[in-house]
Amino acid sequence: MDDIMNNIVTKTLKPGGKLPSENVLVEKYRVPRMTVRNALTILEERGYIYSEQGKGRYLREESIQIQLHLTGKTSFTDKMKRLGYDLKTRNIYCEKINYDAKTYQLLKANEDENVYKIGRMRLINDEPIAIHNSFVSETRFPRIVKDGTEIESMFAYYRQLGYKEFTSNKSLLSVTFPTSYEQQILSCGSMVPLIVVESDCIDVHSNNVLEHTKILYRSDKFKYDITMD
Incomplete structure:
Protein backbone atom coordinates (compact mmCIF):
# COMPACT_ATOMS: atom_id res chain seq x y z
CA MET A 1 0.00 0.00 0.00
CA ARG A 60 -9.22 9.10 -9.22
CA GLU A 61 -8.85 12.28 -11.22
CA GLU A 62 -7.02 15.12 -9.48
CA SER A 63 -9.19 16.91 -6.94
CA ILE A 64 -10.30 20.49 -7.31
CA GLN A 65 -8.11 22.50 -4.98
CA ILE A 66 -9.99 25.37 -3.37
CA GLN A 67 -8.26 28.30 -1.70
CA LEU A 68 -10.18 29.12 1.44
CA HIS A 69 -9.56 31.88 3.98
CA LEU A 70 -10.53 30.61 7.42
CA THR A 71 -11.90 33.91 8.72
CA GLY A 72 -15.35 34.89 9.88
CA LYS A 73 -15.66 38.35 8.35
CA THR A 74 -16.83 37.27 4.90
CA SER A 75 -19.43 34.66 4.00
CA PHE A 76 -18.42 31.42 2.31
CA THR A 77 -20.66 32.34 -0.65
CA ASP A 78 -18.93 35.71 -1.09
CA LYS A 79 -15.47 34.13 -0.82
CA MET A 80 -16.21 31.50 -3.47
CA LYS A 81 -17.83 34.00 -5.86
CA ARG A 82 -14.89 36.36 -5.45
CA LEU A 83 -12.53 33.52 -6.40
CA GLY A 84 -14.64 32.62 -9.44
CA TYR A 85 -15.88 29.17 -8.39
CA ASP A 86 -19.15 27.68 -9.61
CA LEU A 87 -20.76 27.41 -6.17
CA LYS A 88 -24.20 25.99 -5.46
CA THR A 89 -25.85 25.79 -2.05
CA ARG A 90 -28.69 23.52 -0.91
CA ASN A 91 -30.50 23.93 2.38
CA ILE A 92 -30.72 20.40 3.82
CA TYR A 93 -32.31 20.89 7.24
CA CYS A 94 -33.47 23.23 9.98
CA GLU A 95 -33.90 21.30 13.21
CA LYS A 96 -34.06 21.99 16.93
CA ILE A 97 -31.11 20.53 18.82
CA ASN A 98 -31.07 18.90 22.22
CA TYR A 99 -29.51 20.95 25.00
CA ASP A 100 -25.74 21.09 24.56
CA ALA A 101 -23.86 23.03 27.21
CA LYS A 102 -21.00 24.12 24.93
CA THR A 103 -23.22 25.41 22.12
CA TYR A 104 -25.62 27.15 24.50
CA GLN A 105 -22.74 28.80 26.33
CA LEU A 106 -21.20 30.06 23.08
CA LEU A 107 -24.57 31.52 22.04
CA LYS A 108 -25.12 32.92 25.54
CA ALA A 109 -28.48 31.15 25.53
CA ASN A 110 -30.40 30.00 28.60
CA GLU A 111 -31.07 26.30 29.05
CA ASP A 112 -34.82 26.75 28.46
CA GLU A 113 -34.30 28.52 25.10
CA ASN A 114 -34.65 26.73 21.75
CA VAL A 115 -31.58 26.49 19.56
CA TYR A 116 -31.82 25.46 15.91
CA LYS A 117 -29.26 23.98 13.54
CA ILE A 118 -29.47 25.11 9.92
CA GLY A 119 -27.52 22.91 7.50
CA ARG A 120 -26.42 23.78 3.99
CA MET A 121 -24.68 21.58 1.45
CA ARG A 122 -21.99 23.33 -0.59
CA LEU A 123 -21.18 22.11 -4.09
CA ILE A 124 -18.56 23.29 -6.55
CA ASN A 125 -18.92 22.13 -10.15
CA ASP A 126 -21.88 20.10 -8.86
CA GLU A 127 -19.54 18.13 -6.55
CA PRO A 128 -20.27 18.13 -2.78
CA ILE A 129 -17.44 19.67 -0.83
CA ALA A 130 -18.75 20.81 2.56
CA ILE A 131 -21.60 20.86 5.06
CA HIS A 132 -22.16 24.17 6.85
CA ASN A 133 -24.01 23.99 10.17
CA SER A 134 -25.15 27.21 11.84
CA PHE A 135 -26.52 27.16 15.40
CA VAL A 136 -28.80 30.07 16.30
CA SER A 137 -31.08 30.93 19.18
CA GLU A 138 -34.81 31.27 18.55
CA THR A 139 -34.89 34.04 21.15
CA ARG A 140 -32.58 36.19 19.02
CA PHE A 141 -34.21 35.12 15.73
CA PRO A 142 -37.91 34.47 16.43
CA ARG A 143 -38.69 33.62 12.77
CA ILE A 144 -35.96 31.01 12.44
CA VAL A 145 -38.39 28.04 12.45
CA LYS A 146 -40.24 29.53 9.49
CA ASP A 147 -37.25 31.00 7.68
CA GLY A 148 -34.67 28.31 8.45
CA THR A 149 -35.54 25.85 5.68
CA GLU A 150 -35.07 28.55 3.01
CA ILE A 151 -31.76 30.01 4.16
CA GLU A 152 -28.77 29.41 1.89
CA SER A 153 -26.51 32.20 3.19
CA MET A 154 -26.67 33.14 6.87
CA PHE A 155 -24.86 36.43 6.21
CA ALA A 156 -27.47 37.38 3.60
CA TYR A 157 -30.19 36.49 6.12
CA TYR A 158 -28.59 38.68 8.79
CA ARG A 159 -28.29 41.58 6.37
CA GLN A 160 -32.02 41.34 5.66
CA LEU A 161 -32.55 41.81 9.39
CA GLY A 162 -30.38 44.92 9.52
CA TYR A 163 -27.00 43.53 10.53
CA LYS A 164 -24.17 45.03 8.47
CA GLU A 165 -20.69 44.04 9.70
CA PHE A 166 -19.47 40.75 11.13
CA THR A 167 -16.45 39.44 12.97
CA SER A 168 -15.44 36.40 15.02
CA ASN A 169 -13.47 35.76 18.20
CA LYS A 170 -11.55 32.69 17.09
CA SER A 171 -11.61 29.66 14.80
CA LEU A 172 -10.86 26.11 15.90
CA LEU A 173 -9.67 23.45 13.47
CA SER A 174 -9.81 19.69 14.03
CA VAL A 175 -10.12 16.45 12.08
CA THR A 176 -12.84 13.80 12.17
CA PHE A 177 -14.20 10.99 10.00
CA PRO A 178 -17.64 11.10 8.39
CA THR A 179 -20.72 9.42 9.80
CA SER A 180 -22.74 7.21 7.46
CA TYR A 181 -25.09 10.14 6.78
CA GLU A 182 -22.18 12.48 6.03
CA GLN A 183 -20.62 9.88 3.73
CA GLN A 184 -23.87 9.71 1.80
CA ILE A 185 -24.38 13.42 1.25
CA LEU A 186 -20.69 14.25 0.76
CA SER A 187 -20.18 11.26 -1.59
CA CYS A 188 -17.05 10.14 0.26
CA GLY A 189 -15.78 7.00 1.92
CA SER A 190 -15.58 6.30 5.63
CA MET A 191 -11.80 6.84 5.71
CA VAL A 192 -11.76 10.25 4.00
CA PRO A 193 -10.89 12.72 6.80
CA LEU A 194 -13.10 15.75 7.26
CA ILE A 195 -11.64 19.08 8.33
CA VAL A 196 -13.83 20.62 11.03
CA VAL A 197 -13.77 24.40 11.40
CA GLU A 198 -15.68 25.88 14.34
CA SER A 199 -16.15 29.60 14.81
CA ASP A 200 -18.69 32.20 15.82
CA CYS A 201 -20.28 35.12 14.03
CA ILE A 202 -20.52 38.37 15.97
CA ASP A 203 -22.35 41.56 15.05
CA VAL A 204 -19.71 44.30 15.11
CA HIS A 205 -22.14 47.05 16.15
CA SER A 206 -23.71 45.32 19.17
CA ASN A 207 -21.00 42.72 19.89
CA ASN A 208 -23.78 40.10 20.14
CA VAL A 209 -23.06 36.51 19.08
CA LEU A 210 -25.36 35.76 16.16
CA GLU A 211 -24.40 32.14 15.59
CA HIS A 212 -21.99 29.32 16.30
CA THR A 213 -20.74 27.68 13.12
CA LYS A 214 -19.44 24.17 12.54
CA ILE A 215 -18.30 23.38 9.01
CA LEU A 216 -17.25 19.96 7.71
CA TYR A 217 -14.93 20.15 4.71
CA ARG A 218 -13.84 17.21 2.59
CA SER A 219 -10.09 17.16 3.12
CA ASP A 220 -9.44 15.98 -0.44
CA LYS A 221 -11.15 19.01 -1.99
CA PHE A 222 -9.36 21.95 -0.41
CA LYS A 223 -6.05 23.57 0.20
CA TYR A 224 -6.29 25.91 3.17
CA ASP A 225 -5.09 29.49 3.23
CA ILE A 226 -5.20 30.49 6.90
CA THR A 227 -3.77 33.96 6.33
CA MET A 228 -5.77 36.48 8.31
CA ASP A 229 -7.53 39.22 6.31
Missing part, protein backbone atom coordinates in the same frame (compact mmCIF):
# COMPACT_ATOMS: atom_id res chain seq x y z
CA ASP A 2 2.85 2.41 0.84
CA ASP A 3 4.51 1.69 -2.50
CA ILE A 4 1.29 2.33 -4.43
CA MET A 5 0.78 5.56 -2.45
CA ASN A 6 4.31 6.63 -3.37
CA ASN A 7 3.50 5.98 -7.04
CA ILE A 8 0.40 8.16 -6.68
CA VAL A 9 2.29 11.01 -4.98
CA THR A 10 5.14 10.95 -7.50
CA LYS A 11 2.60 10.68 -10.34
CA THR A 12 4.10 7.42 -11.58
CA LEU A 13 0.43 6.44 -11.61
CA LYS A 14 -1.45 9.09 -13.59
CA PRO A 15 -4.88 10.44 -12.52
CA GLY A 16 -7.58 8.46 -14.30
CA GLY A 17 -5.15 5.68 -15.10
CA LYS A 18 -5.91 2.01 -14.55
CA LEU A 19 -4.12 0.15 -11.76
CA PRO A 20 -2.45 -3.21 -12.41
CA SER A 21 -4.69 -6.22 -11.80
CA GLU A 22 -4.63 -8.14 -8.52
CA ASN A 23 -2.72 -10.96 -10.23
CA VAL A 24 -0.02 -8.59 -11.41
CA LEU A 25 0.29 -7.03 -7.94
CA VAL A 26 0.49 -10.47 -6.30
CA GLU A 27 3.41 -11.37 -8.56
CA LYS A 28 5.11 -7.98 -8.20
CA TYR A 29 5.04 -7.84 -4.40
CA ARG A 30 5.17 -11.61 -3.77
CA VAL A 31 2.33 -11.50 -1.23
CA PRO A 32 -0.98 -13.39 -0.88
CA ARG A 33 -3.95 -12.14 -2.91
CA MET A 34 -5.76 -11.19 0.32
CA THR A 35 -2.93 -8.81 1.23
CA VAL A 36 -3.23 -7.08 -2.15
CA ARG A 37 -7.02 -6.93 -1.89
CA ASN A 38 -6.88 -5.45 1.64
CA ALA A 39 -4.43 -2.75 0.50
CA LEU A 40 -6.63 -1.82 -2.46
CA THR A 41 -9.73 -1.74 -0.24
CA ILE A 42 -8.04 0.71 2.14
CA LEU A 43 -6.92 2.94 -0.75
CA GLU A 44 -10.49 2.92 -2.07
CA GLU A 45 -11.94 3.80 1.35
CA ARG A 46 -9.50 6.71 1.59
CA GLY A 47 -10.72 8.01 -1.74
CA TYR A 48 -7.59 7.51 -3.84
CA ILE A 49 -8.93 4.85 -6.21
CA TYR A 50 -12.29 3.52 -7.39
CA SER A 51 -13.60 0.30 -8.90
CA GLU A 52 -15.60 -0.33 -12.06
CA GLN A 53 -17.46 -3.63 -12.21
CA GLY A 54 -15.76 -6.01 -14.62
CA LYS A 55 -13.13 -3.45 -15.65
CA GLY A 56 -10.77 -2.97 -12.72
CA ARG A 57 -9.55 -0.23 -10.43
CA TYR A 58 -8.61 3.30 -11.44
CA LEU A 59 -6.82 6.23 -9.85
